[in-house]
Structures are given as C-alpha cells and as structure tokens.
Amino acid sequence: MSSRRSLAFPLSTLLLFLLASLTSPLLNAAPADDLLRLHQLRLATQKSLGDFYMYNGMEGDQRYARMIGESLQEGQAHLDGLGEMPGDASRALHTQLQNGWQSYRSGLQAVMEAMRRQGYTDLQPIADLAANNQRLMAISQELYQKIQQESGFSxxxxxxxxxxxxxxxxxxxxxxxxxxxxxxxxxxxxxxxxxxxxxxxxxxxxxxxxxxxxxxxxxxxxxxxxxxxxxxxxxxxxxxxxxxxxxxxxxxxxxxxxxxxxxxxxxxxxxxx
The missing domain is CATH 1.20.120 (Four Helix Bundle (Hemerythrin (Met), subunit A))
Incomplete structure (x- = not known):
C-alpha cells in the first residue's frame, strides 16, 4: 500500500507536466492562428475593393466580378474561423468587426448589382463603400493589436x-x-x-x-x-x-x-x- 502511495504523487505530477506541455502549444497556437486569419481578412478586404475598381474601370469585366466574389468568400471564411477572443476589449472589437464586415459586404454587393442592372453606379455609393472599407480596416488593425496585448503573444x-x-x-x-x-x-x-x-x-x-x-x-x-x-x-x-x-x-x-x-x-x- 505504501509503495502504491509513493508512486501516486510522481505519477500525478508527470501527468500534469504532460498535460501542460501538450496544451501550452495549443494555447499559443490560438492567437497566432487568429492573427493570421485576421491579416488574411484584411488582405481580402482590400483586394475586393481594388478588384471592384478594376471591374468599374473595365466596364463590368466578369473576371473581376468572379475575383470579387472569391475575395468576399475568403474574407467571410477567415472571419468565421476566428476563435474565442482573449479578453473583453478584443471581444468587443470582434463584434464590431463582424458588423462592419457585413455592412461592407452588403455595400459592395449592392454597387455590383447596380452596375449589372444599369451599367454604371453613382459616385456616392462608391464613396460610402470606400468609407466602410476604411472603417473595417481600422477596426481590424485595432483588433490585431489587442489580441496580442490580451493574449501576451507577439x-x-x-x-x-x-x-x-x-x-x-x-x-x-x-x-x-x-x-x-x-x-x-x-x-x-x-x-x-x-x-x-x-x-x-x-x-x-x-x-x-x-x-x-x-x-x-x-x-x-x-x-x-x-x-x-x-x-x-x-x-x-x-x-x-x-x-x-x-x-x-x-x-x-x-x-x-x-x-x-x-x-x-x-x-x-x-x-x-
């Protein structure tokens, strides 16, 4: 009985050590993965607007319509892939980002539809779209910094x-x-x-x-x-x-x-x- 008792402490310590060594990389991977997704979301956001300008300048070239659709799909996938935020401030920014993305995506789809329907779009919706883009980029940049601050990962x-x-x-x-x-x-x-x-x-x-x-x-x-x-x-x-x-x-x-x-x-x- 005493020999069993003497083995119990070292075994439990070993199990805790193994658990910590296995979970630590996973915990470190979470902010790293989320920061990569957030960065790729930012790239997709900018590319979608750039491709819209190409679509507009080339009078509705369908190759750019497809590229815009792909960027929006990629952006949505990166946003959906974000995990649990590490703190209150990042959670609040994450909510702002989700709302901002939906607003931007809807605005881009609306101007695309206007161009399909009438062959052109007014300047004001494009100005609004670009303003939405800037707000989205600002929120995502702030969230990128906040995740690092709250998680301790750089x-x-x-x-x-x-x-x-x-x-x-x-x-x-x-x-x-x-x-x-x-x-x-x-x-x-x-x-x-x-x-x-x-x-x-x-x-x-x-x-x-x-x-x-x-x-x-x-x-x-x-x-x-x-x-x-x-x-x-x-x-x-x-x-x-x-x-x-x-x-x-x-x-x-x-x-x-x-x-x-x-x-x-x-x-x-x-x-x-």
Whole structure:
C-alpha cells in the first residue's frame, strides 16, 4: 500500500507536466492562428475593393466580378474561423468587426448589382463603400493589436514585416486601380491618403530591408529574389502612374507579389522570426 502511495504523487505530477506541455502549444497556437486569419481578412478586404475598381474601370469585366466574389468568400471564411477572443476589449472589437464586415459586404454587393442592372453606379455609393472599407480596416488593425496585448503573444518581427509588405502592396494596387478607373483618390480605400510614389518608395526600401535580414534562409532569400524581380517589372509604371496606366498588369503582378510575401511570412513564422 505504501509503495502504491509513493508512486501516486510522481505519477500525478508527470501527468500534469504532460498535460501542460501538450496544451501550452495549443494555447499559443490560438492567437497566432487568429492573427493570421485576421491579416488574411484584411488582405481580402482590400483586394475586393481594388478588384471592384478594376471591374468599374473595365466596364463590368466578369473576371473581376468572379475575383470579387472569391475575395468576399475568403474574407467571410477567415472571419468565421476566428476563435474565442482573449479578453473583453478584443471581444468587443470582434463584434464590431463582424458588423462592419457585413455592412461592407452588403455595400459592395449592392454597387455590383447596380452596375449589372444599369451599367454604371453613382459616385456616392462608391464613396460610402470606400468609407466602410476604411472603417473595417481600422477596426481590424485595432483588433490585431489587442489580441496580442490580451493574449501576451507577439507576432515575430520578420513575420510582421512581411505581412506589412503584403498589405502595402495591396494598398498600392488598390490606389492604382482607383486612379485608373477615374474614381479618384478621394475614394481610395487604403486608410491613408498618401501619394502613390511615396508608398512605392516605402515598399522598395522595406523589400531591401527584408532581403538583407541576417536570419534569411536560402529558401527565403530565393523567394525574396523572385518577389524583387516581379517588383522591378512594375515599379517604373507605379512611379509614373499618370502616364500610360496599365491596371491589368499591376493587378496581376501585385497578386503574385503578395502570394510570394505571404509564403515568406509563413517561413519566418515557422522559424519564429
């Protein structure tokens, strides 16, 4: 009996240790996964508006109608995939985000329907849509920060820089599409009223910084090299956005650059950088 009793304490301690070691990564994974979903929701939100400007500028080209539908589906899936928020403030922001997303989605679908029905849409609904977009981006950015504060989990620095590059590229593409569609910068949905050449300069500088990071593996360096090749191909057109606009080219290459950057961010995250 005494031998059984002496074994009981070490065994229970071992079980607690194993339980803690198994659940700890799961607890850490939850905010990391939610932050990735939230980031991807932000990308989908911006892409949907940029593709609407392409749809508007190219007089209802159905390829962009399909792309808008895909972005809305992806955004909804990322939003639905968000788990339990870590605190009261993030829960409140999560509710705001859900309401804001539904408002934005409904507004985008309404202007799409107006264009299908009458071949054009008034400027005011587009202005309202862009304003909804900006509010949604602001709420999602605040929630992204709040999840980290309340959970105690921080996105690794190089992962974060890669994600910021993706969003910056998406915002540049959105700005370029709005100008090409003659919608005007007043309807730019990126959340910051900055000259496009300033954004282009920032992207180029930050891409150089990522490429120079000492933590880069050969695979990451190769991926960044491929991104840089694509970037150099469109950089001149972006800087000279008032001359010979090429919205289709910018849209196509920005999608490819963002896909590459998201792959780099995933590699950084796997290496916790």
């Amino acid at each position: 996105v690794p620095p190089l992962t974060q820089k890669s994600r910021e590059q993706s969003l910056l590229m998406q915002n540049i593409a959105l700005d370029y599409a709005s100008r090409s569609a003659s919608v005007g910068t007043s309807f730019f949905g990126g959340g910051e009223e900055r000259a496009i050449d300033e954004l282009v300069g920032e992207f180029a500088s930050q891409l150089d910084n990522l490429s120079a990071a000492q933590q880069n593996t050969p695979q990451i360096s190769a991926a960044l090299g491929s991104i840089e090749t694509k970037w150099r191909y469109i950089e001149k057109s972006l800087r000279n956005y008032n001359e010979n606009t090429v919205p289709f080219l910018i849209s196509k290459y920005s999608d490819s650059i963002i896909e590459g950057l998201e792959g780099v961010a995933a590699q950084y995250a796997a290496g916790q950088q």
